[in-house]
Amino acid sequence: MARTVRPTAFGTPEVLETVPTPVPRPAAGEVVVRVRAAGVNPIDWKLYSGAFHAVDDRHKDSAGVAGALPRLGLECAGVVTKVGPDVGPDTDADVGADVGAGVDDEAGAGANGVRVGDEVIVYPVTGAYADYVTAPVTSLIPKPAGLGWYEAGALMLAGTTAAHALDVTGVGPGDTVLVHGGSGGVGLMAVQLAVALGATVIATAAERNHGLLRGLGALPVSYGAGLLDRVRAAAPDGITAAIDCVGTDEALDTSVASVADRQRIASITGTDRRVTAGIKIIGNGPGQDAGADIRAAARAGLAAGAGKGELRVLIASVFPLSEAARAHRAGAAGHAPGKLVLVP
Numbered sequence: 001m002a003r004t005v006r007p008t009a010f011g012t013p014e015v016l017e018t019v020p021t022p023v024p025r026p027a028a029g030e031v032v033v034r035v036r037a038a039g040v041n042p043i044d045w046k047l048y049s050g051a052f053h054a055v056d057d058r059h060k061d062s063a064g065v066a067g068a069l070p071r072l073g074l075e076c077a078g079v080v081t082k083v084g085p086d087v088g089p090d091t092d093a094d095v096g097a098d099v100g101a102g103v104d105d106e107a108g109a110g111a112n113g114v115r116v117g118d119e120v121i122v123y124p125v126t127g128a129y130a131d132y133v134t135a136p137v138t139s140l141i142p143k144p145a146g147l148g149w150y151e152a153g154a155l156m157l158a159g160t161t162a163a164h165a166l167d168v169t170g171v172g173p174g175d176t177v178l179v180h181g182g183s184g185g186v187g188l189m190a191v192q193l194a195v196a197l198g199a200t201v202i203a204t205a206a207e208r209n210h211g212l213l214r215g216l217g218a219l220p221v222s223y224g225a226g227l228l229d230r231v232r233a234a235a236p237d238g239i240t241a242a243i244d245c246v247g248t249d250e251a252l253d254t255s256v257a258s259v260a261d262r263q264r265i266a267s268i269t270g271t272d273r274r275v276t277a278g279i280k281i282i283g284n285g286p287g288q289d290a291g292a293d294i295r296a297a298a299r300a301g302l303a304a305g306a307g308k309g310e311l312r313v314l315i316a317s318v319f320p321l322s323e324a325a326r327a328h329r330a331g332a333a334g335h336a337p338g339k340l341v342l343v344p
């Protein structure tokens with residue numbers, strides 16, 4: 001048996017429970033991965049909070065009933081333990097003492113080169129809050145040898161979101177980009193990727209995080225009353241693009257007042273005011289730009305950059321899988337910069 005963390009109802013983290021579940025078997029086009037680290041993201045607790053319950057078709061079950069409880073865990077890293085019938089021999093492999101029973105000598109390579117025993121990053125995926133997860137082979141990215149499990153498990157959701165936001169706003173050399181929430185999971189990625197693209201980066205954060213942002217090549221400013229004045233002082237020649245990873249009215253209003261071209265403002269979170277502002281809204285919500293192709297294409301570069309140490313994946317805290325509720329409380333309360341990670 002394996003373990004899975006799941007919500008028993010909509011609500012706060014108290015509804016999470018860790019239950020025994022069978023080790024899954026891969027269907028056609030799938031593999032099973034032994035999870036070594038699963039990234040924790042704000043969407044994880046939002047999904048069972050009830051916030052999307054009535055408004056989002058994604059949260060209807062297969063019978064079309066609104067509010068089906070979600071499977072948690074949208075990214076992870078781990079070791080391939082089984083490959084599906086059309087990927088290669090369906091093989092139980094002894095890839096580590098924690099894999100459990102079932103050994104077959106004939107660890108196979110699939111048509112796409114995926115082999116039992118491969119160390120992989122898995123994104124996108126659903127259900128990674130578990131000892132084992134099934135994933136389509138298209139969601140596997142080889143884990144660079146130089147990248148730790150925690151970092152590999154927490155890289156992709158934030159990294160691809162940041163890459164998507166920078167892509168749709170066309171950020172490049174010569175730009176001055178305002179990143180709201182520069183010390184958050186997505187913000188830290190947006191800051192680093194924008195600096196690597198040759199842009200000047202102004203990033204908002206609590207003062208305690210300004211040193212970190214300076215170290216990554218950004219000019220930090222504090223959010224709160226007077227933000228627009230501080231942004232103007234930090235960027236006297238103006239802001240050419242903005243990435244909002246916070247979603248407050250203050251962030252939206254500052255972006256709109258700072259950037260002449262609304263199509264060069266991207267928001268990953270916030271209210272419906274964004275729609276009337278005419279800015280780019282990216283994400284998986286109704287009417288939003290999911291950018292699946294852009295995000296899929298970004299994965300290899302993110303993995304390569306992180307593997308070489310050029311792109312830092314900061315880890316704030318690591319929790320045992322069974323303490324997912326504690327991780328969610330920490331995430332919702334605000335925490336040190338970097339990602340929260342669950343380890344089965």
Ligand SMILES: NC(=O)c1ccc[n+]([C@@H]2O[C@H](COP(=O)([O-])OP(=O)(O)OC[C@H]3O[C@@H](n4cnc5c(N)ncnc54)[C@H](OP(=O)(O)O)[C@@H]3O)[C@@H](O)[C@H]2O)c1
Pocket residue numbers: 041042043046157158161180181182183184185186187204205206207209223224245246247248267268269282283284331334335337338
């Ligand atoms: N659309 C998408 O595809 C997508 C993808 C990923 C995430 N998201 C959403 O984007 C948001 C950020 O995600 P994340 O993973 O980066 O979260 P996170 O790691 O929890 O970071 C949140 C950041 O917000 C900053 N913050 C808190 N209060 C603030 C305020 N009043 N004004 C300005 N900044 C403030 C914090 O900075 P300090 O600690 O410095 O105060 C913190 O660094 C979440 O709502 C998430 O659900 C959307």
